[in-house]
Amino acid sequence: MSHPDPARPHEHEEVEKSKLRQPHAEHVEPHLAPHNPAEINPHMASDIAYWSHELGVSGPALHEIIRVHGTHVDKVRAAIAHSHHHSA
Secondary structure, three states: OOOOOOOOOHHHHHHHHHHHHHHOOOOOOOOOOOOEEOEOOOOOOHHHHHHHHHHHOOOHHHHHHHHOOOHHHHHHHHHHHHHHHHHH
């Protein structure tokens, strides 16, 4: 269904904006299992979609964390926990 959720009338605009930012990541189901449960593959749209949803960060933020901390899930999770701890 393509019509927006009545509770979020501007949701379709957000979807359009995200398509512009991430043309390679559309139509990816975030609940799909990751390719590797211990490591994030930043070149796989499905991994980025899954882990950004799982970890509560945006795709671009996840890419930045991977760039700084590497692809191991434990390190990424620790980096996110650390950044949330300091921003709270």
